[in-house]
Amino acid sequence: MKMALRHVFVLLVCAFAVFPILFVVSAAINPMGTLASTDLLPTGASLGNVADLLTSDTYPFARWFFNSVFIALVSSFAALLLSMFAAYAFSRMRFAGRRVGMLALLLIQMFPQFLAIVTIFMIFTEVTELYPAFGFNTVWGLLLLYLGGALGVNTWLMKGFLDTVPKELDEAATMDGATHAQIFWRVIMPLVTPILAVTALLAFIGTMSEFLMANVFLRDPESKTLAVGMYGMIAGDHRNANFGMFASATLITAIPTVGVFLWLQKYIVSGLTAGAVKG
Amino acid sequence: MAVDVREAARAQGPGRPRREITTAFVVSRIAVLAVAAAILLYAVPPLIAAGSWVPLGVLAAASAAIAYLYLTRRFVAAKYLIPGTVFLLAFQVFPVVYTVTTAFTNFGDGHRGDKAAAVEAIQTGSVRQAPGSPEYTMTAALRGEELVFLLVDPATKQVSLGSAEGLSRLDGARLGATGKVLSAPGVSVLTAPQAAARGQEISALAVPTAGGLIKANGLSRAVEGKATLVYDAACDCVRGNGDTWTADESQGYFVNARGEHLAQGWQVNVGLDNFLRVLTNPTISGYFAGVLGWNLVFALASVLGCFALGMSAALALHHPRMRGTRVYRIVLILPYAMPAFAMLLVWRDMFNRDFGLINQLLGTEIDWLGGTMTARFGVILVNLWLGFPYMFLVTTGALQAIPRELTEAAAIDGATPWRAFRRVTLPLLLVALTPLLISAFAFNFNNYNAIALTTEGGPFPADSPQVGGTDLLITYTFRLAFGAGGAQFGFAAAISVFIFAIVAVISAVAFRRSRKQEEIYA
Numbered sequence: 001m002k003m004a005l006r007h008v009f010v011l012l013v014c015a016f017a018v019f020p021i022l023f024v025v026s027a028a029i030n031p032m033g034t035l036a037s038t039d040l041l042p043t044g045a046s047l048g049n050v051a052d053l054l055t056s057d058t059y060p061f062a063r064w065f066f067n068s069v070f071i072a073l074v075s076s077f078a079a080l081l082l083s084m085f086a087a088y089a090f091s092r093m094r095f096a097g098r099r100v101g102m103l104a105l106l107l108i109q110m111f112p113q114f115l116a117i118v119t120i121f122m123i124f125t126e127v128t129e130l131y132p133a134f135g136f137n138t139v140w141g142l143l144l145l146y147l148g149g150a151l152g153v154n155t156w157l158m159k160g161f162l163d164t165v166p167k168e169l170d171e172a173a174t175m176d177g178a179t180h181a182q183i184f185w186r187v188i189m190p191l192v193t194p195i196l197a198v199t200a201l202l203a204f205i206g207t208m209s210e211f212l213m214a215n216v217f218l219r220d221p222e223s224k225t226l227a228v229g230m231y232g233m234i235a236g237d238h239r240n241a242n243f244g245m246f247a248s249a250t251l252i253t254a255i256p257t258v259g260v261f262l263w264l265q266k267y268i269v270s271g272l273t274a275g276a277v278k279g
Numbered sequence: 280m281a282v283d284v285r286e287a288a289r290a291q292g293p294g295r296p297r298r299e300i301t302t303a304f305v306v307s308r309i310a311v312l313a314v315a316a317a318i319l320l321y322a323v324p325p326l327i328a329a330g331s332w333v334p335l336g337v338l339a340a341a342s343a344a345i346a347y348l349y350l351t352r353r354f355v356a357a358k359y360l361i362p363g364t365v366f367l368l369a370f371q372v373f374p375v376v377y378t379v380t381t382a383f384t385n386f387g388d389g390h391r392g393d394k395a396a397a398v399e400a401i402q403t404g405s406v407r408q409a410p411g412s413p414e415y416t417m418t419a420a421l422r423g424e425e426l427v428f429l430l431v432d433p434a435t436k437q438v439s440l441g442s443a444e445g446l447s448r449l450d451g452a453r454l455g456a457t458g459k460v461l462s463a464p465g466v467s468v469l470t471a472p473q474a475a476a477r478g479q480e481i482s483a484l485a486v487p488t489a490g491g492l493i494k495a496n497g498l499s500r501a502v503e504g505k506a507t508l509v510y511d512a513a514c515d516c517v518r519g520n521g522d523t524w525t526a527d528e529s530q531g532y533f534v535n536a537r538g539e540h541l542a543q544g545w546q547v548n549v550g551l552d553n554f555l556r557v558l559t560n561p562t563i564s565g566y567f568a569g570v571l572g573w574n575l576v577f578a579l580a581s582v583l584g585c586f587a588l589g590m591s592a593a594l595a596l597h598h599p600r601m602r603g604t605r606v607y608r609i610v611l612i613l614p615y616a617m618p619a620f621a622m623l624l625v626w627r628d629m630f631n632r633d634f635g636l637i638n639q640l641l642g643t644e645i646d647w648l649g650g651t652m653t654a655r656f657g658v659i660l661v662n663l664w665l666g667f668p669y670m671f672l673v674t675t676g677a678l679q680a681i682p683r684e685l686t687e688a689a690a691i692d693g694a695t696p697w698r699a700f701r702r703v704t705l706p707l708l709l710v711a712l713t714p715l716l717i718s719a720f721a722f723n724f725n726n727y728n729a730i731a732l733t734t735e736g737g738p739f740p741a742d743s744p745q746v747g748g749t750d751l752l753i754t755y756t757f758r759l760a761f762g763a764g765g766a767q768f769g770f771a772a773a774i775s776v777f778i779f780a781i782v783a784v785i786s787a788v789a790f791r792r793s794r795k796q797e798e799i800y801a
Binding site for chain 2: 003006007009010013014016017018020021023024039040081082083085086088089093095101103106107108109110111112113116117118119120123129130131144145147148149150151152153155156157160164179180181182184198202205208209211212226227230231234243246247249250253254257258261262265
C-alpha cells in the first residue's frame with residue numbers, strides 16, 4: 001500500500017518533468033515546423049525538421065554540436081582535475097587561510113556576473129591582438145575562460161567527499177614512504193571516482209548550456225556553440241517559423257548529456273552517497 | 280585547530296625517512312620546467328613586440344614564482360591550489376575587482392577614454408569644410424598594412440599621399456578616366472568593394488595639414504576642413520563657434536557658462552557619487568524596496584521549492600523494496616539534461632495566451648505572463664522545473680550516506696516516520712547540503728536568464744514603464760545601466776556592489792546558523 005503511494009507520487013513528479021519535453025518532441029516531429037501549429041501530442045510525424053536542421057546552410061548545426069561537445073568534455077575534464085587538486089589540499093592539509101579560502105570560493109560566485117563580462121571583453125580584446133589563437137571566436141580562449149570557474153561549489157562537494165575517505169589510508173602510505181603526489185594519484189584518485197563522476201556530470205551540463213559568456217565570445221558562425229547558435233535560430237521574426245528546427249536541435253543537444261549520465265550513473269549513486277555527508 | 284599527526288611528523292623533520300630521488304620525481308620536475316619554458320616562449324615575443332612591459336613583468340614574476348614553487352619541496356598545499364587559483368584570479372577575481380573599481384568612476388558612454396582622447400575626438404569631430412578649399416578625388420589604398428589616401432587635386436592633377444602622419448607628394452601615379460588613381464608606386468590600390476568593406480576605417484582616417492585636416496567624404500571624395508572647436512592648453516578649455524567650454528575635472532566634461540557640456544567626455548574619479556545616486560535617486564530608491572522584496576521571494580521560493588520537490592522524490596525512491604528506481608531517476612533527471620536557455624524560451628511560448636500549451640491543456644484563456652501575479656507564479660514554476668532535478672540528484676546521494684541504522688533506531692524507539700524524518704534525516708541532510716543550498720540561493724538571486732528569457736521583467740504597469748512585475752534587481756539594473764540612456768558602467772558597477780553585499784550578508788547569516796546546527800548534529 002505504502003509502496004503504491006510512493007509510485008503515485010513519483011509518477012506525478014515524472015509527469016511534471018516530462019510534459020514540456022513531450023511538447024518539444026511534438027514540435028520536433030511536427031511536419032509544419034511552426035510554433036503555432038504545435039500541440040502536446042504530435043499531429044503528424046516526420047523527420048523533416050531534423051533533415052532541415054542538418055542540411056541547413058545558414059545554421060552549421062553539426063559544427064556547433066562538435067564545438068559544444070568538445071568544449072564541454074575538455075573543460076569539464078580540466079576543471080575536474082583543478083578542482084580535485086584544490087579539494088585535496090583543503091581536505092588533507094592544514095595551512096593559513098584554509099577556511100578563508102573555502103569561503104572566498106563561495107563568495108566570488110555571488111558577484112553579479114554580467115558586469116564582469118564587460119571586463120572579460122576588455123581582457124580578451126587585448127588577448128586577441130597579442131595571441132589570436134586564444135582570442136575571440138576560438139575554442140581555446142573560451143576554454144581558458146571556463147577554467148576560471150573551475151574552483152567553486154564543486155570544490156566544496158569534493159572536499160566534503162574527501163573528508164569521508166579515512167585519513168588512515170594516506171597516513172599508512174606516508175609511513176611507507178610515499179610522497180604527497182604518489183598519495184594523490186595512487187591512493188586518493190582511485191577512491192574518489194564516484195564524486196568525480198558527479199562533478200563531471202554537473203560541469204558537463206553547466207558548460208553545455210552556458211550562454212552569457214559564449215554569446216559575447218563567439219561571433220563567427222563557424223565557431224559558435226549550440227547555446228549561442230540556437231538562440232540566433234529563433235531570434236527576432238524567425239521565432240515561429242523555425243520552432244520545429246529549434247525543438248529538434250534542443251533534443252539533439254540533450255543526447256550527449258543523457259549519454260554522459262547513463263555512462264556515469266553507476267558511479268553517481270554511490271558517489272553522491274558519501275559525497276555530501278561527513279562520515 | 281589541531282595540527283594532524285602527519286603534519287607534526289613533517290615539522291620535526293629528522294624522524295621522517297629520507298625520500299630517494301626516483302625517476303618519476305626527476306621526470307615530473309623536467310616536465311614542469313618544459314611546460315613553463317614553452318609558455319614563456321609562446322607568450323613573450325608578442326608582448327615585447329607590443330611594448331607591454333607591465334604584463335611582461337607580471338608574466339615573468341608569475342613564471343618565476345611557479346617554477347620555484349614546483350621545484351622546491353616546501354609549500355605542498357600551494358602546489359595543489361595554484362593551478363585552479365591562477366585561472367580563478369585571471370577570469371573571476373580580476374574582473375570582479377576591476378568592476379568594483381569602475382564603481383568609483385563615471386566610465387560609460389561619453390566617458391570611455393582619457394582626456395587626450397576626448398580632446399582629439401572633439402577636434403576631429405568638429406571638422407567642417409573650410410571655405411574655398413579644394414575637394415580632392417580620393418582613392419583608398421594600402422601601404423603595407425596601413426590605410427592611406429591617394430588624393431588628386433582637381434585643378435592641378437597633382438597626386439599626394441595622405442596618411443595619419445601627414446601629406447606628401449607622390450609621383451608616378453596612373454590616373455583613370457574618372458580622375459581616380461589606378462595604380463601608384465609603393466601602394467596597392469583598393470577596389471571599390473574592398474574600400475566599401477573598410478568604410479569605417481576610411482571615415483576615421485584624418486590626414487593632418489598645415490591649416491586643418493583632410494577627411495574622406497564618402498569613398499571617393501575628400502575635403503580639407505578646419506576644426507571649428509580647438510583645445511587651448513593655456514586655459515584648459517575648448518573654444519569655437521563663439522563659445523568657450525572649460526574642462527571640469529569633477530564631471531569629466533567640457534562645460535560652458537550656461538552649464539551645457541560637449542558630448543565627448545573622459546573618465547574621471549567620481550568618488551562615492553554612484554553609490555549616493557543609488558540611495559538618493561528617487562526612480563531607483565523608490566522601486567528598490569519593492570523589487571528587493573520580490574527578488575527575495577523569487578530566490579527563496581526557487582531554492583526551497585526545488586529542494587522540497589527534489590528531496591520528496593529522492594525520499595520516495597529511497598526504499599529498499601522500491602522498484603524501477605533506475606528508470607525513474609533517468610526520467611527525473613531529464614529536465615536537467617535539456618539545455619536550460621532553450622527550455623526557458625519553450626516555457627515562454629507555452630505560457631502564450633493565444634496558442635500556448637498551458638491554456639490549451641487547462642481550457643483557459645489566461646494571459647499568464649500579462650498579469651503580475653500569474654507571471655510571478657509562472658517564472659517560479661519554470662524555475663522549479665529547471666532546478667528540482669539538481670536537488671533530486673544531490674539529495675539522492677546524501678540520503679544514501681545516512682546510515683540506515685539511525686532511522687531504524689528511531690523507528691524502534693517509537694518515532695513516527697514523520698518525526699524520524701524531521702529529527703534525524705532532515706538535519707543530517709541539511710548539514711551536508713547547506714553549502715549547496717546557499718550557493719543555489721545566490722545563483723537564483725541573480726538569475727538573469729530565468730527572467731530575461733521569459734518575461735523580460737514584464738508585465739509593465741502603464742503608469743511606470745521602468746519596473747516590471749517580475750523584475751529582479753539584476754534585470755532592473757541591467758535596463759537602468761544599459762538601457763535608453765546609454766551604457767553607464769560605473770553606475771551599474773555600484774549597483775552590483777549593493778547586490779553583492781545583500782547576497783553575501785544573507786549567505787553569511789545562513790552559514791553561521793548552519794555552523795551551529797553542524798555542532799549540534801554532526
